Amino acid sequence: MKKYFMLSSVLFLSGALAACNGGDEENLENAGEVAGNNANESNESNESNDDEVETGEVETDVEATGDESVELEIWIHQTNEDETAFYVDRIDAFNEAEDDIHVTTEVIIDDGASAYSDSVNASLVAGELPDVLAIDGPYTASFADADVIQSIDEYISDEDQDDFVDSIIQQGTYDGSLYTLGAMEGSAGLFYNKEIFEEEGIEAPTSIDDAWDWDEFLDVAKELTTEERYGLNLFFDDVGEFMTFTGAPFIWSNNGALIAEDGSTADGYLNGPESVEAFEFVSTLFDEEVVSQSPPETQFQEGEAAMALTGPWMGLMAEDADMDWGIIPYPEKERAVSPSGSMAYGMTADSENPDEAYELLAWMTNEESAEGLSEVTGMPPSRESVFDSMEKYDDEPWSVIREQVTETAQARPATPAYPVLTDAFSEIYSAAAQDVDMQEIADQEVERVERELERFAD
Amino acid sequence: MGCEEIMKQKKLLKSHKSQEAFTGYLFLAPALVLLSIFLLYPIGTMFYYSLTDFYILSPDDRSFVGFENFIRIFSDAQFLNAFGNTVYFAVIIVPVQMSVALGLAILVNKNIKGRTFFRTAFFSPVVMSLVVVSILWTFLYNPSEGLFNEILGAVGIPEQPFLTSPDQAMNSIIVMSIWQGAGFQMLIFLAGLQNIPEHLYEAAEIDGASMWQKFLHVTLPGLKNVSLFIFITITIAAFKLLVQPMIMTQGGPLGSTQSLVYEIYETGFNYRDVGYASSMAVVFTLIVLIVAIIQRKVASEERGS
Incomplete structure (x- = not known):
């Protein structure tokens, strides 16, 4: 009996300690210190591949009442630095353009194998998904089937949807509904x-x-x-x-x-x-x-x-x-x-602010994003209008890629x-x-x- | 009065003892808490998940399926292939790596020039990250540009598909693994060698024992305990084979380098089938446990005789 008592009191103690820690973190006002804490945590759990990046300015808008401001979180993948820098810039621009939405970005390493999806899977089990997350296009169906992401049919306008090349719509569609959109297309x-x-x-x-x-x-x-x-x-x-x-x-x-x-x-x-x-x-x-x-x-x-x-x-x-x-x-x-398909964005089913989440998703896949991303990565854009505005695709050799993307691209099968x-x-x-x-x-x-x-x- | 006094003292003693025990547990607490969170709890959940159909994308929608996963394991060609590969890896690497390590230990135990250099040289691969070593050896093994094939080519031997032929890939991984790991066991053997009293060798010499006889009758018996330790640790490490195939071959060609742990990892993370992966992990744990128990039994019997 005594032993059990000891054990439980020890457990209680440690629980109390953990609670203290949690409290401390919440009380920390200084963003720098929070970031420091996060860094420590990720070191401890050996997840040094996660990188918390604070974008936008540190709450300088004192006049705006805190209640009206919507907090969103987005996860992006990192394969090379230029691409990531571009995403972060675009999110910063979004934060500047939107007074009442503030987006936090998490950059997760994507080694081309399973590092990115391992992180997503782990967070999924822990129930800690962001509002918007980058998904490799062909995985749309499996996330949609499990109700991890939600359909964006009711948010997107027909006109906007028409601008995307068919293969991107095909890639993002499961069971007749559109779930994900990407700013870039792939081809080979x-x-x-x-x-x-x-x-x-x-x-x-x-x-x-x-x-x-x-x-x-x-x-x-x-x-x-x-x-x-x-x-x-x-x-x-x-x-x-x-x-x-x-x-x-x-x-x-x-x-x-x-x-x-x-x-x-x-x-x-x-x-x-x-x-x-x-x-x-x-x-x-x-x-x-x-x-x-x-x-x-x-x-x-x-x-x-x-x-x-x-x-x-x-x-x-x-x-x-x-x-x-x-x-x-x-x-x-x-x-x-x-061939076709590339990284796309989906909004999670549990997002508390789906309207704002869609706004962010639309921003990350709009003409400006698609064109900028194409310039940085060399990948073709996902929109017809951007092909029109990028001269590079008028002539050889890139005209071949444009022709393929708009005429012969086929998405990989949409199955869970x-x-x-x-x-x-x-x-x-x-x-x-x-x-x-x-x-x-x-x-x-x-x-x-x-x-x-x-x-x-x- | 006297009685009361004694009672009082007893009580004091008792409370002192329990206080001591309390302090003891308090010291134990950090380790206990960490062990419970990072070892006992995960092991417990592994056993629990192995009886469910836990799919990562729908964590809340899992149901109890009894031993269904375990029944599936034994008819799963992929699992059996991975099991066979891992056993092959272990059966080859345990004796070879032990012999190599012992050989190196005896060499660097000799009073030769540059002994420290050789010790450091043989040990240095151990300090390197296995991931880095795997990537480097992938370059060495490359058919057209790799160092090994260039050397072979220079003496007229045709290009070898070290990592791209199902017959050679696992052996290539074994060679690399021995190169990387043997230095560590060499160090332990070296410590064992230096523990053998010099007078035993002198006595053997007086009896007219040859080098070989000295090795057989003095060195080997003197290393018995060390060998046992090395034997068990290499075997368990061999069963945990993961990094080399993951980096060098992705389990191919034709699944010839797929290992048990790699199979578990892929099933759990890539195919998201945590329930099934957990049941594989349970089977894996049992296999390693049985191997370890048998080794201990055999060893303790030998020690007894």
Whole structure:
């Protein structure tokens, strides 16, 4: 008995201490000290990847009555500093423009793998989500299905919605309702080294109408491959979402699909004949040794690969490397399809101020944001009007990206089972580099997807 | 009077004792509180979650599913593959890493020039972050530009797909892991070696024992306790394999380097299936526990004989 008493009194004591701490924090008026505290806390919990950034001015508007001011929180992802700086600037501008809304920003590291979603998941379980958060586009459905984010149908005007390219609306829509919007779109094409193409006397198509079909693509890749150089770089060491982003159009282009239209099953789709044929085509690229399984990071910039199938960021890298480069549309089979999708914003279902939260979401995805972000990241904008206002997209090579985004872009499937589906896809896709039966691998992976789909079947 | 006095003293003594106990518990408190919050509570919730269908995106909507998760584990090809890979990793790395560490310890225990340099050199990989080491070795293993293949190429051996072939990837990770870890066990072996009394070697010499015999009959028995400690710690560490495949291969190619812990991590965080991941973690805990118990049993029997 005594022992238990001791233990409980100790627990009580520690509880009281914790309570004291909490009180102290609340009482601290000085923003600097609060930030310091937060830093300590995050160190203790080993979450040094979280960074609290206070934006806007420190409450100087004494005249405004505190009651009218709405506090919002937004989470943004950080992949590179320029991009983050841009987001923070935009939020600062929002704070300045809106007298009665004050937004706090939290920057969360996004390593391209799962660091960002790990943070979001943890906060979700703890029930501490912000009002607006950045979400990787294809994950919209899973957040919407779980009622973590809410539909923005009733907030957005038709006119505004029309300005977004179709693929962004497709990406943000689940079950007939629109949930997320992004300021930038993604796309991928064949970046090519003009010098090498000239040497080899190969003419590069510059519009979707003359896009190569698979056979032409393979032939050219073979022709460009020499002792010292690969014809193509597929960045096959980048296992994960990148694979689904750049690889899925091979299937769509062959009139295949990753999952049934109604999202009920992947059986007969991800492992269907059209899909397997597409996987086998990728396999052929490896059999013919026109592409490396673990390419060095700067293979393309150093002329060790003549073409690279990747996103617009390669344009900036090629520019930095001072090379003469261009973009060839994504190769096609039965129809022209191109990759699509990028980070988007959703507003959480629990937000206490949905009207203001939408205002913030709309601000982060308006023309100014879309154009500025495109300039900083090199990613195409998500709005038609911004394409019109950016001269860069009128001419080659970026005109190819514009054409793809506005005409052939297809969003990745909107299913709550997406986390498992995309993993299954990249398992099959990456197996194309191995000497295996693609049908067998596809069947195995479909089994996993089917089991995951059961969770969401009602 | 006398009686009362004694009673009083007894009471005093008692209160003094309980006061002492109280102080003792007070000293224990910080550790106890931390252990409860960061170890006992998570372990408890793990057992609880393993019996539910906890999905991260709907934390409030979880229901009790009994042993369903556990039944699923044993027919889950992915889990079984990860289990097999982890056992393979452990079975290879435990004896090899121990031998390498012992060999290094004996070498740097010799009275040779630059002994301190070698000790530091062999130990230095241990100080480096495993993540950094994994990234560096990924470069070394690169087929076209990596150092290893360049060396092999210079002596006429064709390019090896160290990390991109399902047959080689796990072995490549094992080699790297031994390079990174062996220095630590070397240090412990070294301490053990220096604890063996010199006169035993002298006696063996007088009996005309050869180098090998001295090693077999003096050194090895002298290292028994140290070896046991190293054996158990390497085994448990081997079962916890995570960072190397995560950084170097993402569990591929063809799942050949997927480890148990990595599988648990992916299931819980990437696929958001906390319930199922917890049940895997329970199974993992039991496996490690059983291995540790068997090792202890075997060791204590040996000690007894």
